[in-house]
Each structure stands twice: as C-alpha cells, then as structure tokens.
Amino acid sequence: MAADALAPAGGGPATVRLAVVDTQVLITDAADPRLADYVGLTDVHLRRSLEAEHGLFIAEGEKVIRRAIAAGYPVRSFLVADDKLATIADVAVDCGAPLYVLPAASVQELTGYRVHRGALASMRRLPLPAVADVLETARRIVVLEDIVDHANVGAVFRCAAALGFDAVLLSPRCADPLYRRAVKVSMGAVFSVPYSRIGDWAGAVDSLKNLGFRVLAMTPDPGATPIGEVSAVAKLALLIGSEGDGLTPRWMAAADERVRIPMSRGVDSLNVAAAAAIACYVLAAR
Ligand SMILES: C[S@@+](CC[C@H](N)C(=O)[O-])C[C@H]1O[C@@H](n2cnc3c(N)ncnc32)[C@H](O)[C@@H]1O
Incomplete structure (x- = not known):
C-alpha cells in the first residue's frame, strides 16, 4: 500500500x-x-x-x-x-x-x-436466513406486505433499527431491501436488522400467531383500534401494507386486531414509513 x-x-x-x-x-x-x-x-x-x-x-x-x-x-x-x-x-x-x-x-x-x-x-449478497431463525429470539417485528417503493422499504428498516424492533419479514412480492435506493435510505440499517422473506404468503399470519405473536394489522380505517389503546403483549408483529391498496383482505382478516394511527384534516392515510415510525415508537415498549 x-x-x-x-x-x-x-x-x-x-x-x-x-x-x-x-x-x-x-x-x-x-x-x-x-x-x-x-x-x-x-x-x-x-x-x-x-x-x-x-x-x-x-x-x-x-x-x-x-x-x-x-x-x-x-x-x-x-x-x-x-x-x-x-x-x-x-x-x-x-x-x-x-x-x-x-x-x-x-x-x-x-x-x-x-x-x-x-x-x-x-x-x-449473502443467503437470507430462514424465517424461523430470524424469529427465534424476536419479540417485536415488522412485516411488510408488497411494498413497491425501495425508499419506503429502506425507511422502514431505518425506523425498525432506531426504534428497537428485532426483525423485519417481507412478503414474497415486497421490494428488495438490498436495492441501492433501499440500502441508501436505510443508511445501512438493512445490514443490522435481521430479515427474511416469507415463502408462504397465504399462511404467514397464522404461522406468526402459532409462534405466539399478537398480529396487528396497521390500517387507516376509522373503525380500527386507536394505537394508544393497544394492550401490552410479549410478542408483537406489525403488518404494514402496500402504498396503493394497503394490506390485502387476507392478511387483514387473519390478524388478531386492526390498529390505526388517528389522523386529522381529512387525510386518508400516512406514508408507509411514517406509519411504521409512529407504530414502532408507540409499540416498542408495550
Ligand atoms: C399509504 S398506506 C395505504 C393506504 C390504503 N388506501 C389503505 O387504506 O390502507 C400504506 C400502509 O401504511 C399504513 N398506514 C398508513 N396510514 C395509517 C394510519 N393512519 N394508521 C395505521 N396504519 C397506517 C398501513 O399499514 C397501510 O397499509
């Protein structure tokens, strides 16, 4: 040298x-x-x-x-x-x-x-770990369903890392966390938060429930439970839906509870990453 x-x-x-x-x-x-x-x-x-x-x-x-x-x-x-x-x-x-x-x-x-x-x-790239390995010691996880925008994926990883979540799971069609924009927006959090990709989309929510996770479907629906009223649990999985349509009816129906972040001024929904940040912050310690 x-x-x-x-x-x-x-x-x-x-x-x-x-x-x-x-x-x-x-x-x-x-x-x-x-x-x-x-x-x-x-x-x-x-x-x-x-x-x-x-x-x-x-x-x-x-x-x-x-x-x-x-x-x-x-x-x-x-x-x-x-x-x-x-x-x-x-x-x-x-x-x-x-x-x-x-x-x-x-x-x-x-x-x-x-x-x-x-x-x-x-x-x-390195081989992705098995979902079971990623979940072995996890108590707080984010599960992304079909997020399209790489910047959103990166931003969610950054929130999960910063706000004390243990792992991220991706639906089969969710955008790649190692795509350049995702890596950049995450500021490298995609390297520090364990993650894997779910193989069985249809059975994913039931599998999480069987592993002892209380599964919360994040939705702006006014009929959902306000996030401030969510009870404390040992193991929590937050489902976050895609930018356009949100969570699929299948995942929504399979979840234990639907949870909303109250909004004002007639806003329909929050950006995916903003919703993830608030939910991770509020629920990390609960
Ligand atoms: C842009 S939103 C999708 C909007 C979609 N029209 C819907 O009704 O879900 C993307 C995701 O962010 C989360 N989200 C957005 N705003 C939310 C809110 N106010 N409360 C809870 N989750 C929210 C949900 O998981 C949603 O699936």
Missing part, C-alpha cells in the same frame, strides 16, 4: 495521484467491462436482473459501505469519481478488492446519475 497518498501530487489531476491502495485502477472509459456491476443504476429492471444474475448489490457512500463490510458482506469492487477519492480511500485500504477510479463525468455516464456521496461499492 502506498503511504501518505491521499494528497494529490502538487494538486494535479486525479490521474496523476499516487495510488491510494495497491488495488487502485484508473479507468477512463465508462464502457470498460470491469465496471459492468455499476451500469445503469437508476434502471430498476436492468438492475433487478443483473443483480440477481451476479448475486450482487450496490452500497453507496463511505458510511454505508463501511456498515456493509462490518456486517460481513464481501466487496467485489469499489468505484469512485476521481475528485472523491479521499472519501473511500481508508475503507478500501484493508479490503483487497479492486478500487476503480473514473473521471466524475464518466461515473455519471456509467451509472445514470450524479453520485453525490462519491463512492460506490459492489457487494456480494
């Missing part, structure tokens, strides 16, 4: 900087095949197939990348704009993965957007 290498030599362009780490590779062409992991990051369909095929996901920003590494996700490579090299240097030093450095304009051409946080890392 090159020592004392963060300062550009004589303030010159990045391409003449000393290597920050042995694995640093300067690339000037956005079409270089070594950068294939980072192509079209704003194209959800492309990313879905590419990430599934190669078992990867993208982490963005030094803090989030550091949290992913600490959680045990292996790094395939790093990508950084030449003017942001310092943001990733010390993370990359101990890692041994290639660190690709591109001119800032080429990063945007490659990824499809301006990477404000400077650094990206392509990380290898």
